[in-house]
Amino acid sequence: MSSTFDTVANIIAETCDIPRDTITPDSHAIDDLGIDSLDFLDIAFAIDKAFGIKLPLEQWTQEVNDGKATTEQYFVLKNLCARIDELVAAKAA
Amino acid sequence: MRPEVFKMIDRVVAIDPSLQKIHCQGMVPEESSIFEGHFPGYPIMPGVLLIEAMAQTTGWLVLARNRFEKMPFLATVKEAKLRTFVLPGQNLDLYSEILHEGSGFVVAKTNATLEGKPICSAELTFRVLPWPEGKMKPVVMKVAEYVSFPLADFADA
Numbered sequence: 001m002s003s004t005f006d007t008v009a010n011i012i013a014e015t016c017d018i019p020r021d022t023i024t025p026d027s028h029a030i031d032d033l034g035i036d037s038l039d040f041l042d043i044a045f046a047i048d049k050a051f052g053i054k055l056p057l058e059q060w061t062q063e064v065n066d067g068k069a070t071t072e073q074y075f076v077l078k079n080l081c082a083r084i085d086e087l088v089a090a091k092a093a
Numbered sequence: 094m095r096p097e098v099f100k101m102i103d104r105v106v107a108i109d110p111s112l113q114k115i116h117c118q119g120m121v122p123e124e125s126s127i128f129e130g131h132f133p134g135y136p137i138m139p140g141v142l143l144i145e146a147m148a149q150t151t152g153w154l155v156l157a158r159n160r161f162e163k164m165p166f167l168a169t170v171k172e173a174k175l176r177t178f179v180l181p182g183q184n185l186d187l188y189s190e191i192l193h194e195g196s197g198f199v200v201a202k203t204n205a206t207l208e209g210k211p212i213c214s215a216e217l218t219f220r221v222l223p224w225p226e227g228k229m230k231p232v233v234m235k236v237a238e239y240v241s242f243p244l245a246d247f248a249d250a
Binding site: 038041042043044048049053055056057058059061 | 168169193194195196197198200218220
């Protein structure tokens with residue numbers, strides 16, 4: 001998880017020009033870091049490439065819009081990293 | 094090409110069977126109202142419309158990939174380079190190649206050439222969204238016929 005977090009935090013810092021030391025596992029990408037949906041496309045592209053996965057953004061957005069999930073479940077970075085680890089593990093299985 | 098109404102592509106020349114690449118063509122018209130302002134006495138193709146031509150080229154490729162189920166909308170233009178002037182009467186070859194297809198977005202690198210010489214290039218990101226309600230999809234399908242898009246191969250609708 002820590003290595004996943006470091007990779008994701010570095011991507012966010014570089015993509016959005018956010019100081020790396022302000023990005024923590026408890027940071028909410030939208031509420032705390034102010035990342036908008038357009039910047040998140042760049043982040044998703046970089047994450048997909050770095051981990052060889054496809055973040056299911058459409059599904060997550062739908063779940064949030066339908067009230068079946070909260071943004072915290074997907075966009076607090078420690079939770080995002082846990083999802084990434086799950087996707088990587090599922091791909092390897 | 095009718096740039097004054099954003100019809101930037103005359104013909105879809107080829108779509109790679111892997112749906113990774115596309116080749117289109119567009120002939121800059123000898124006369125167009127856009128040249129009244131760009132520029133008076135020295136007509137050249139506006140760079141923003143070259144980017145639009147590359148975006149539309151990529152758009153046809155994305156539509157082929159998703160079989161017209163969703164519509165690509167241009168979201169980001171990166172690394173855009175406009176290398177030389179494009180004049181009325183010149184015939185552009187436009188190419189695009191998918192770099193990545195994510196969930197709800199596509200990233201592509203695209204370029205245009207004139208008689209083999211590079212004219213412009215960019216990396217483009219598109220949001221790929223459900224069709225808006227209304228006439229957009231049928232209009233796009235009509236334009237697909239106009240540009241000789243191989244609808245029989247790629248459209249279910």
